Amino acid sequence: MKTQLDCLPCFLNMALNGIRKACPGQDDVHEKVIREWAKGFAEADLSESPPSIAGRFFRMTAVHIGDVDIFKDQKDEANKRVIELLPKISDTVHNSEDPLLAAMGVSIIGNYMDCALMDKFDWEVELEDLEQDIDRKLFADFMERVRAAKSLLILGDNAGEIGLDTIFAKLLRAEGINVTYAVRGSNILNDATVVDAEFVGMTDICEVVTSGVDTPGTVLNRCSVDFRERLKSAPVVLSKGQGNFESLWGVMPDVFYAFKVKCPVVARLTAHPMKTSLFCREN
Missing domain, CATH: 3.40.50.10880 (Uncharacterised protein PF01937, DUF89, domain 3)
Structure with a gap:
C-alpha cells in the first residue's frame, strides 16, 4: 500500500505522542523531532508504505532519545x-x-x-x-x-x-x-x-x-x-x-x-x- 497525503498528519501525531512519553517536559526535544519529521515529508517517497516511512522517521528520532521503548507502559x-x-x-x-x-x-x-x-x-x-x-x-x-x-x-x-x-x-x-x-x-x-x-x-x-x-x-x-x-x-x-x-x-x-x-x-x-x-x- 502506498502512503497517502492523509497519512502525513497521522505520522506527526504519532511522533508527538511518542516523544512526549519518552521525554516529558523537554519541549526543545519535542520541537526538534517534530521539525525533523516535517522536513522529512518533503523528501519522503510516497510510493513506499506508511510503515516503511514511519520506521525511517522513528530511527531518526532515536538519535535524540536513544534506544528507548517509548510505549512500554x-x-x-x-x-x-x-x-x-x-x-x-x-x-x-x-x-x-x-x-x-x-x-x-x-x-x-x-x-x-x-x-x-x-x-x-x-x-x-x-x-x-x-x-x-x-x-x-x-x-x-x-x-x-x-x-x-x-x-x-x-x-x-x-x-x-x-x-x-x-x-x-x-x-x-x-x-x-x-x-x-x-x-x-x-x-x-x-x-x-x-x-x-x-x-x-x-x-x-x-x-x-x-x-x-x-x-x-x-x-x-x-x-x-x-x-x-x-x-x-x-x-x-x-x-x-x-x-x-x-x-x-x-x-x-x-x-x-x-x-x-x-x-x-x-x-x-x-x-x-x-x-x-x-x-x-x-x-
Missing part, C-alpha cells in the same frame, strides 16, 4: 489486561457455535490495541459480537488451506493483541497444525516483540520468531534474510493488523489479512467502513 498494561480477561474470553470462544471463527473475531478485535488509536476504540465492548463482519466463506477457504498444509505463519502486530491471538493459536495446535508466530525485531510503537510473546505465553504454544523489522509493519526490505525465506516458503500466511496490511498489500500475493479498519485511508482502499472486522485476501 502501554504495552505492559495491554498485556496484563488481556491476561486478566483471557479465561472468560476463552470460555466464550469454546462455547460458541464455531470456536475457530469466534477466536478469529477475538483476534481481530484485539487489533484495536493500537497506541495511536486506543483512546478512540473500546475493544472490550466489541467482545460482545465476536464474528461480526467476518467473511465466513473466505474464512472457511482459509481454514481448508491451513488444514491441508497443516501449517500457518502468523505475522503478529500489537502487544495485548498477541495475548488474544493465543486463543486462535491454541485451537490450531489442538488440531495438530504447526503454527509459527512472527514478532517485530525491535521496539517500535506498541508492536509486539519476543518479550511480549513470552509474557502472554505465546512461546509456550508455538514457535515464535522475529521478522527482524524495526518498522510498524512487515516491510520486506527490513526483514532479515532468514525471515524473508521463511515467508516465501510458508504455505499459508495470516497477516494480523493494519500495519502489516499496509506493508504487504499490493506487494506480496496470496496473503490472508485480519485486522480492524481504523483509518479513512484504509477504509477507502478496502471499500469497508471504519470499525469493520476485516478478513480478506488480495485478488
Whole structure:
C-alpha cells in the first residue's frame, strides 16, 4: 500500500505522542523531532508504505532519545489486561457455535490495541459480537488451506493483541497444525516483540520468531534474510493488523489479512467502513 497525503498528519501525531512519553517536559526535544519529521515529508517517497516511512522517521528520532521503548507502559498494561480477561474470553470462544471463527473475531478485535488509536476504540465492548463482519466463506477457504498444509505463519502486530491471538493459536495446535508466530525485531510503537510473546505465553504454544523489522509493519526490505525465506516458503500466511496490511498489500500475493479498519485511508482502499472486522485476501 502506498502512503497517502492523509497519512502525513497521522505520522506527526504519532511522533508527538511518542516523544512526549519518552521525554516529558523537554519541549526543545519535542520541537526538534517534530521539525525533523516535517522536513522529512518533503523528501519522503510516497510510493513506499506508511510503515516503511514511519520506521525511517522513528530511527531518526532515536538519535535524540536513544534506544528507548517509548510505549512500554502501554504495552505492559495491554498485556496484563488481556491476561486478566483471557479465561472468560476463552470460555466464550469454546462455547460458541464455531470456536475457530469466534477466536478469529477475538483476534481481530484485539487489533484495536493500537497506541495511536486506543483512546478512540473500546475493544472490550466489541467482545460482545465476536464474528461480526467476518467473511465466513473466505474464512472457511482459509481454514481448508491451513488444514491441508497443516501449517500457518502468523505475522503478529500489537502487544495485548498477541495475548488474544493465543486463543486462535491454541485451537490450531489442538488440531495438530504447526503454527509459527512472527514478532517485530525491535521496539517500535506498541508492536509486539519476543518479550511480549513470552509474557502472554505465546512461546509456550508455538514457535515464535522475529521478522527482524524495526518498522510498524512487515516491510520486506527490513526483514532479515532468514525471515524473508521463511515467508516465501510458508504455505499459508495470516497477516494480523493494519500495519502489516499496509506493508504487504499490493506487494506480496496470496496473503490472508485480519485486522480492524481504523483509518479513512484504509477504509477507502478496502471499500469497508471504519470499525469493520476485516478478513480478506488480495485478488
